[in-house]
Amino acid sequence: MKYIIGMAFVGLVACSEQISTDPSLSLSFSTDTLRFDTVFSGIESITAQVRVRNDNKKAILLDQIALAGGKTSQFRLNVDGMSNADSKVQNITIPAKDSIFIFVEVTARQTNQSTPLVIRDSIVFAYNGKVQQVQLEAYGQDMEILRDRFIANDTTLTADLPYLVYGALVIDSAKTLTLQPGCRLFFHRGAQLIVGGNLVVNGTLEQPVTMKGDRLDNVFVNIPYDYVDGQWGGILLFYAKAHHQLSYLEINSGYSGIIVMGTRDEQPTLELQNCRIHNFSMYGLAAENANVTSVNTEISNCAGYCLYLAGGKHTFIHNTIANYFSKTTIAIHSATREDQVSVCINDVQKTAPMYSEFVNCIISGTRQEEFGLYTQFQEQYLGSFHHNLIQSGSIDWPQFSDNQYMQPSDYMLEEGNKLFRNISYTGEDYYDFRLDSASLARDWADVSTAEKYPLDRLGNDRMADGKPDLGAYEYVNGME
Incomplete structure (x- = not known):
């Protein structure tokens, strides 16, 4: 990953702070779908990020944060400075009223197609016997x-x-x-x-x-x-x-x-x-x-x-x-x-x-x-x-x-x-x-x-009203 950013609180919880196992608690995310623009095949994308917030009164221990696609995914994860080849990180604690950042990149595989093809995956958050997901989406373009x-x-x-x-x-x-x-x-x-x-x-x-x-x-x-x-x-x-x-x-x-x-x-x-x-x-x-x-x-x-x-x-x-x-x-x-x-x-x-x-x-x-x-x-x-x-x-x-x-x-x-x-x-x-x-x-x-150039740059008829306009663009009433 291009950016390695660590936070001192990841995995560290004060002795006095309790970790909740309540399955009714939920995390919140800065976005439910992280979208990349078109990326060229074989070229690393920019690094995008998702903020994961624990707005609850107790800490939450995540068993795992991973890509649903695993090793075959075209996306890569870095969880608050931690990453590996499997794009899977385990035993992450988010203290109460705190958050972590997940950094995501994608490298599209060659598709042998002339038009962009959609690439999808998701980040899976497993904790307290439940699962939440953030969707990932990009378009891969051969060139x-x-x-x-x-x-x-x-x-x-x-x-x-x-x-x-x-x-x-x-x-x-x-x-x-x-x-x-x-x-x-x-x-x-x-x-x-x-x-x-x-x-x-x-x-x-x-x-x-x-x-x-x-x-x-x-x-x-x-x-x-x-x-x-x-x-x-x-x-x-x-x-x-x-x-x-x-x-x-x-x-x-x-x-x-x-x-x-x-x-x-x-x-x-x-x-x-x-x-x-x-x-x-x-x-x-x-x-x-x-x-x-x-x-x-x-x-x-x-x-x-x-x-x-x-x-x-x-x-x-x-x-x-x-x-x-x-x-x-x-x-x-x-x-x-x-x-x-x-x-x-x-x-x-x-x-x-x-x-x-x-x-x-x-x-x-x-x-x-x-x-x-x-x-x-x-x-x-x-x-x-x-x-x-x-x-x-x-x-x-x-x-x-x-x-x-x-x-x-x-x-x-x-x-x-x-x-x-x-x-x-x-x-x-x-x-x-x-x-x-x-x-x-x-x-x-x-x-x-x-009259020698009756169509403007956008193909509009200059002579339609008999009063052509200056410049490259003819005014067309009602055209937005």
């Missing part, structure tokens, strides 16, 4: 481990089994990694995907491709690790000749989301359709000397920039870029939001020639100014920004037209907000960047552009 894997040929990963990545998953120069619909990659702490060739993600609305950390349990009660940033490294794309195509990719809770890099002389192409990049300790999407097209994509909640662009041609249509990273009362972040805008377009460095187009996008966050375009000669910058909702002061450059500009005070209210469904996390409802019914972004999109 394929990719440990410091170097892929030298064109390769396709399927949805048959999830993949557990340790270290670096590296794709050789000019080779293509293709991820099929429903493919799932879980990354151990510090692991990352490094692509020296091309990345093709063929997710669908019904079967998105997901990349996330490998912690499937909760960091606190009812708070999943999905909400904790910095769990894995992220995706690095550094092949200058590459053509990356990402559809319905959902990545979250790493260090940096996607970093794509080229050179001043040669720029890779990155296309994102219906993707979600959420909850990162640094950047969401950082592109240096790269040509990027992003449609119907959410980039949200990053300690640094949600979007950083430097060099190359960039087209963003119907994107929701929202940075409320620090708007939470729960200590779930490994970093604090830096004093940086959500969107940074940097034309000051010596990069490839730049052109930027933003249409029907939302750019918002917790800062007064969430948009920054840095260039030496403002009027000469090549770009077009129209029909966007931008959190900043009014921008009077010739490249900007028909935009709405807002400040947090325009939509943040004591009882909520007039932009998204939820822009904070207090331990209950999590961030939700679909539009609120009173959103400033409703009915404001450029119709001719929306």
